[in-house]
Amino acid sequence: MRRIDVISIGVVVFAIGGAGYLGLKSAGLDNISAGIWSQLLLVGIILAWSFSYVFRVATKNMTYAQQLKDYEEAVLQKRLDELTPAQLAQLQAEIEQERAQSGNNT
Known part of the structure; x- marks a missing residue:
């Protein structure tokens, strides 16, 4: 993976977190609840990616x-x-x- 790919992925993940926060905030949640739920969303995405990576390593794919x-x-x-x-x-x-x-x- 090239350096620009890693930077792009980081920016996309950051944007997903920000969009999730703003979406939850506009849905009526207060700042703290929207922050907690957006962080939970990001952690879930990162864990899913990590498990898919481990699976690809294990299957040599x-x-x-x-x-x-x-x-x-x-x-x-x-x-x-x-x-x-x-x-x-x-x-x-x-x-x-x-x-x-x-x-x-x-």
């Missing part, structure tokens, strides 16, 4: 992990494209031989 997977697949595809037909046939024969051996072992 993050940008870095996806980029790493895409890179590894691209490198393997490039290596496969560079193989000659004879090398490709030999590789396929080795794979079939390993499959046959693993099928006999189970």
